[in-house]
Amino acid sequence: MERGKIVAIVDDFLVNEFEVDGDEISNDAHFKKTLGLDSLDYIDLVVVIESNFGVKLGEADFKEIITFEDFYSTIESKIAEKNA
Structure with missing residues (x-):
């Protein structure tokens, strides 16, 4: 799965299911x-x-997750491991 799709899915469920303000989500945000x-x-x-x-x-x-970038990378790595 490509990175952009992972980010879009994650951001969508954080906003809709966890009621996070989408403006607060950025790669370098804590x-x-x-x-x-x-x-x-x-x-x-x-x-x-x-x-x-x-x-x-x-x-x-x-x-190990500090920023949203770390979160996206962790999910991306787990997907890659699963598909290897």
């Missing part, structure tokens, strides 16, 4: 501060990612 998610929200986020992309993110993955 992921956790922008989203302000609690532990239950992270579970919901994992479920949404799995249903949209067929990949699962774990706790270790989220520890």
